[in-house]
Structures are given as C-alpha cells and as structure tokens.
Amino acid sequence: MKRLIILMMTIIATHGVGACNKSKGGGARQEGHKLIVIITPPHDNPFFKAEAETAAAKAKVLGYDTLVLSHEDDANRQDQLVDTAIGNRARAIILDNAGADATVATVRRAREAGVPSFLMDREINGTGIAVAQIISNNYQGATLGAQEFVRLMGERGNYVEFLGKESDTNAVIRTKGFNDVLSKYPEMKCIARVSANWSQTEAFQKMETILQANRSIDGVIAGNDTMALGVAAALKGAGLKKTIVVGFDGSPDVIAAVKAGEIRATVLQPASRIASMAVEQADTYIRRGSTGLPEKQLIDCLLVTPENADKFGLFELK
Amino acid sequence: MKKAILFRLRAVVALIVLVIVFSFLSPAFLTPSNLIILAKHVAINSLLAIGMTFVILSGGIDLSVGSIAGLSGMIAGLLLHDGLILRPLGVVVFFNVGCVIVLSVLVGIAVGALNGLLVTRMRVAPFIVTLGTLYAARGAALLISNGATFPNLVGQVDLGNTGFQFLGAGTILRLPTPIWLMAILGLIGAFLAEKTPFGRRVYAVGGNERAAYLAGVRVARVKLIVYMISGGCAALAGLVIASQLAAAHPATGTTFELSAIAAVVLGGTSLAGGKGSVVGTMIGAFVIGVLNDGLVLLGVSEFWQYVIKGFVILFAAIMDKWASSAAPQAGRAPRRGL
Numbered sequence: 001m002k003r004l005i006i007l008m009m010t011i012i013a014t015h016g017v018g019a020c021n022k023s024k025g026g027g028a029r030q031e032g033h034k035l036i037v038i039i040t041p042p043h044d045n046p047f048f049k050a051e052a053e054t055a056a057a058k059a060k061v062l063g064y065d066t067l068v069l070s071h072e073d074d075a076n077r078q079d080q081l082v083d084t085a086i087g088n089r090a091r092a093i094i095l096d097n098a099g100a101d102a103t104v105a106t107v108r109r110a111r112e113a114g115v116p117s118f119l120m121d122r123e124i125n126g127t128g129i130a131v132a133q134i135i136s137n138n139y140q141g142a143t144l145g146a147q148e149f150v151r152l153m154g155e156r157g158n159y160v161e162f163l164g165k166e167s168d169t170n171a172v173i174r175t176k177g178f179n180d181v182l183s184k185y186p187e188m189k190c191i192a193r194v195s196a197n198w199s200q201t202e203a204f205q206k207m208e209t210i211l212q213a214n215r216s217i218d219g220v221i222a223g224n225d226t227m228a229l230g231v232a233a234a235l236k237g238a239g240l241k242k243t244i245v246v247g248f249d250g251s252p253d254v255i256a257a258v259k260a261g262e263i264r265a266t267v268l269q270p271a272s273r274i275a276s277m278a279v280e281q282a283d284t285y286i287r288r289g290s291t292g293l294p295e296k297q298l299i300d301c302l303l304v305t306p307e308n309a310d311k312f313g314l315f316e317l318k
Numbered sequence: 319m320k321k322a323i324l325f326r327l328r329a330v331v332a333l334i335v336l337v338i339v340f341s342f343l344s345p346a347f348l349t350p351s352n353l354i355i356l357a358k359h360v361a362i363n364s365l366l367a368i369g370m371t372f373v374i375l376s377g378g379i380d381l382s383v384g385s386i387a388g389l390s391g392m393i394a395g396l397l398l399h400d401g402l403i404l405r406p407l408g409v410v411v412f413f414n415v416g417c418v419i420v421l422s423v424l425v426g427i428a429v430g431a432l433n434g435l436l437v438t439r440m441r442v443a444p445f446i447v448t449l450g451t452l453y454a455a456r457g458a459a460l461l462i463s464n465g466a467t468f469p470n471l472v473g474q475v476d477l478g479n480t481g482f483q484f485l486g487a488g489t490i491l492r493l494p495t496p497i498w499l500m501a502i503l504g505l506i507g508a509f510l511a512e513k514t515p516f517g518r519r520v521y522a523v524g525g526n527e528r529a530a531y532l533a534g535v536r537v538a539r540v541k542l543i544v545y546m547i548s549g550g551c552a553a554l555a556g557l558v559i560a561s562q563l564a565a566a567h568p569a570t571g572t573t574f575e576l577s578a579i580a581a582v583v584l585g586g587t588s589l590a591g592g593k594g595s596v597v598g599t600m601i602g603a604f605v606i607g608v609l610n611d612g613l614v615l616l617g618v619s620e621f622w623q624y625v626i627k628g629f630v631i632l633f634a635a636i637m638d639k640w641a642s643s644a645a646p647q648a649g650r651a652p653r654r655g656l
Contacts, residue, residue: 043465044569166620195620200563201570205359209611212352213344226567233563237487253469253565 036064036282037085040096041073045226046251047271048096050315051121055094055275062283064091075102082106086113092282094275095130096121100169104129116285120278121271122170127295132281134297136269138170141248141301142177145267148303149182149221149246152264156187157218160210162203162231163195164223171195174223174248182221191217196227203230211238219244225254225266232262250304250315258309268302271315328637329584329601332630336605340612347615354493360607361496362555364600366578367585368507369551371599372544374582375511377524377591378437378444380548384574385455386429387556388567390422392459394557395468395566397421398479412477419485423553429455430549434542452575459568468566486561496558500600503551507596520544524591581606584634605634 036059043049048070056066067088071078078098085093086109093110095117097103104126107117111129119133127133153159161178164171175193182188192210196203203222207230211217220235220243222228228247235243247254250268257263277299281291304312311318341348366383373380396402397418401410413421429451436447473480488495511517519540522530531537555574560566585602587594609630613623 042569044460044467044567046466049465192617194614194617197620200565200567201559204563205610206614208355208359209352209614212349212355213346213615229565230563233565237562253467256469 034063034065035067035088035090036092036094036279037067037069037081037088037090038094039069039071039078039081039085041098042070046253047249047269047315051096051271051275054272055120055279058276058279059094059283062279064283071098073098075099075106078103079106082110082115086110086115090115091286093117094278094282095119097124100125116282118278118282118285120274121269123296130295131285132278132291132293132295132297134274134277134281134299136271136274137298137300138173138269139177140298141267141269142174143181144301144303145246145248145265146178146181146221148265148305149178149219149244150185150188152244152246153188153219155185158189158191158214158216159219159221160207160217161190161193162206162220162222162227163193164198164227166195168198171198171223178221178223196230198224198226200226200230200233203227204234207231207234208238211235211240215240217243219246221246223248225249225251228254228263228266229257232257236262250302250312252314255304255309255312258304258306261306264306266304268304268312268315270299270302270317272313273316274299328634329586329598329605331637332584332634333601333605333608336608336612336630340608340615344612344615347612352611352615354497356607356611357497357500358494359611360603361494361500362558363574363577363581363606364500364603365496365503365551365555365558366574367581367599367603368503368596369548370575370578370582371507371585371587371594371596372511372520373444373548374579374587374589375524375591375594376520376541376544377527378541378544379448379579379589380430380433380545380552381445381448381575382429382433382451382455383548383552383555383578384571385452385459386426386549386552387559387571387574388569389429389455389459389462390426390553390556391560391566391570392462392468392568393425394418394422394482394560395471396462398471398473398482399468399566401477412479414479415473415481415484418479418482419557422557423550426549426551426553426556427546428549430546430552431542433549434545437545438538438541456568456572463568465568467568469564471560471564471566482561483564484561486558486563496562499554499558503554504596504600511596516540516543521592524593526592577606580631584631602634605630 038052038055040048040052043052052068056068059066069081071081075098082093093115097119100123103124107124107129110117117130119130121136123133123135124130163175191214194206196206220231222231225247228245232245245263247263247266250266254263254266258266281293285291346352370380370383397413401412403410433447433451436442437444471482473482485495490498519535522535523537523540527537556571559570581602582599583589584605585594585598587598609627613626
C-alpha cells in the first residue's frame, strides 16, 4: 500500500501540473499523420491560453488532430514535449518558445526528425531552423506604449518602470523600447526601475514599498498587464487616483480596467491573429512543401485607449 | 530568562543589523508608514510560517502551503464571482463574505487533514505527501477556472457579498487588517505552543516520537492537527492576497513554501523537530521581509537581491548552529534522541 502511494505521488510529481491536454483522448498516436502539436507557456496567463486555444480551433477547422501542451517556461520541459511530438509523428509543431537561445537546438532536432516548427509570438536566435517565425513586434509595441505614456504625462514628471523577468527576452526588448522613447524627454525622470517578474502580487508589494520612498510619482509604465494590475491596486490602496498607469499585452482584465479609467492605456499583442497565422502557414507547408512567405514575419501591436477599448476582443480587433 | 531566550536567537541579531543598515542607507526606511507597509508584506509569509512552525516542530514538513494559498484564493474567487452553481437544482448560491472566508479556510484545513491522514495512516514521509498535495492542490486551483483569473472581487450590493477587500486592504485602528491577523494568529500560535498541553505534545512528538508514544501521547492525532493548522493558516494567507489584489489568480503562492520554511528555520526552529518557537518564526519572517522591502527601496538589482537573500539565510543558519553547539542545551524543549 505504502509503495503504491509513493509510486502514485512520484508519477504526479514527475508529470507536473496541467501540462497535458489532449483534445481527443488517445487518438493521437494512431492518427499521427494528421497531428499538429501546439506548445505554449502556461495557460494561467490569459494571453497564452487565448493563443493555444485559437491555434487548436484553427487546426481543427483545417482538419487536424491537436495536442495542446504547456512547457511551463522551462526549456528542458519544452525539449521533452518536442520529443513527444516527434515520437507521435506530428506533421507540425506550433510553438511559443521558452527561450530564444535555449530553443534553437530543440527546434533543429525536430526539423532533422522531419517535423517542421512554426514559431509564434517570440523569436529564436537563428534562422533557417524553423519554417516560420511569426513574431509579435514587442519593440514597436513598447515604443507605441511609451509614446502614449509620454503624451498622457504631458512630456514631464516622475515615473517608475516595472520590468518583467530580467532573464526573459521580451522583458529586455520592451524596456529598450520604452527607454528609447522616454530618454528623448529630459523632463521625464525615472525614479525607480524594478523587476516584478511579471507577477501581480510582486508588483503590488513593490509599488507599495516604492511609494514609501517617494509619493510624488506621476506615472508608472509596466512591462506587462499583470504587473500593471498589481501597480493599479497599490495606487488605489494609497489613494493616488491621478497616477497614470500604462500596461502591455492587452489582456481582457486590463481592457476592462482601461474602460474603467484605472489603467490609462495598454498595448495589445494580437495573439489570436498570430496563432491563426501560424496554423494556416503550417497547413500550407504540409500540403505544398512551402509557405511562400518569408521566415520572419513581424506583426505590429495595437494601442488600447479608453476611446477604442470597445473595439478589442480576446487579444484581437473585433 | 525571556531576554536570554531572545538573545539566543541569532535572527534577532540579523534583524537589528538589517534594520540599522537599511535606515542608514535609505531615509524612507525607518518611517512609521514604511514600517506599516513592511509589516503588511511580512504578514502573508508569517501566516504561512506560523502554521509551518507547528508542522516542523512535530518533526514533519509541509510543502503544500503555497498551493493551498492559491487554492483557497480561487475558491473565494469562485464563490464571490460566479457563486456556487448547483446544476441539479438549477440555482446559483451566493454566500456573504463571512461564509466565503470560512468555506475557503475550511478547504485549506481539509487539504491539511488529507496531508495529516496520509502521513499518519499510510505512513508516507511528509516530504512526499505534501509534495503530492503541492501538485494536486495547484492543479485543482487551475481547474477551478481553467487557468483564468477571477477579476474584480468587490462583490455586488444586490447579492449582499461586498466587503471582501477588508481582509487584505482594510484597516482597524489605522493599521491594515493583515497586520492584525498576523498579530492575533501569532499570539494564538505562541500560546498554543508554549502554554497548552497540545503544544507540549507537539514538542514531544518532534523531540522523540517513540518516547512520546510510550508516554501516552496520541501521536497520530497530534500530527493530524498540525497539518490542519498549517492548511488553515495557508488558506488565510491566500485569502489575504486575493483580497489585496481584488483578484484571484491560480498561480498565486508558487514557491511560497520556501519562504515560509526559511522564516521558520531563520527563527531558530530545528528542521529535525522538537526545538523552536512561534515567536522565533515571526522574527524570521521579519528578517526576510526587511530584506525584501529594503532592497527594493535601495533599488538593488533583482539578481543581487537573490544572492543577498541567500547569504543572509545561510549566515543566520550558521550563526544558529554555532550558538547551539557552543552553549549546552538549556530550556524545556526536549532534544531529538536517536
């Protein structure tokens, strides 16, 4: 009995949480020739959930079986999942990857095993390995958000920047985009630049602490929407209603907050559109042996403001 | 005597040193409002750590607290946002905030009871049992909403379920509610550990389980109760977070168990069980909290923050080891005998 339970626990432990979500129970292996494997970061972020679900829905419409997996932002786990895809003789992998450098070898191995990869949202450091890299243009999005931030601030004042996880490529690109714009305005003063690891709880606590050092903060620009929500909650708690908050991602919660005036603007990454494009190109490639398009395709982000917030749905223009 | 005990805790020394260093480096650090915010931040970790202290004193460990915190926040989010949907009856039941809080804490206690039963009845090592519930409870939290966040948990006036924000964002006598929760739970915890027969049984079980059993202590029951305490405390911490943010996110509390264990160990509680105190744990939680907030105030890079936190934990643990090997064990807590 004891052994049995230990065994069960070990199985649970080694298999992790919520990583596997087969769309059709058990049918994957037999129908491998019609299988598309979709791998994204964890679905507790609505962005990746929307991306995975749109891709799966599109693939089904085009007549494929799907296997939807999450690599939990862990390159090693991603590597194992790609092995699963190769083992199941998938026709294509649709991947939102777990690291620009750590993914290169994994995608190359899949290619050598005859499984083409179609990257969405984030790029990898290498070309000619994946068939397509349909990338959300984070730099353009960051400059767009920063320009709106500058406009809302009236080109002057003290601001705080919240960075995402500093080891994440997108965190670095976004902060570069922000600063390339903000550094042109000498009267915009950055009084603190902190990382809150994309986390709402962490952003909330750190904003509260920063407010202790300096209450004259006119604006906060955040590297993603969950941090913007944490910041907005902290500002609300401190009774600072005029402070301008700008986020990044365009999640439904933040679009609601933009409508309510708690967050002044965010930048929407068209995740749903990118996901459908990736699947469509995979389908074309499977049927014709080529997508007929360049490998790298940059997709621009869109600015969400109170005026146009009604026009946006789940990570796309309605 | 009390003073001597306090000074035996190296965490106190670490805390004093850190407070002096940070007040020197940042003028904003030693201000009443910053100390209140700091205490509020510490409250979450210390709620988890108070429960954890009992488990560790009994010779066990509870890795599932972070997941339980996430799960209880999600239960509260579900009950406030969607209500309890009773499909067969075709009705949706909304509870008032008091009931929501009680139900969510009961879920935490239930997971704790499951931990306790698996440890005592099936005799599986606590590390493995709670590792299992760490994953299972996190999975359950994600399943409740299919990974989505419950936003805007302010309740609706016509449903009579407003006021959830009081738990995390409210104040009593100008002090935030989480601080009161921490103080009350700390006092209850310290009283329970130091002044009641139950507390003495926990020390006895952790010190020498066989001796305790032979002396007539119902070991299994004591162990069951400590895991239930830990589950309940973790659930409360999860509710405080959900209430502060007015949102319940299923990944809330990931790796919180490690901060809680760090606070317990910094506070001088032995991982082998049978030795330590709730007061020590609270001081340990403050050491971690002061480091967290102080380094943010100074604008230290995230990467250095990890390194510095790691070294402070190691340093305090080494100091404690020196202290306990230099001075022969005094005091009433029995040592673990093998």
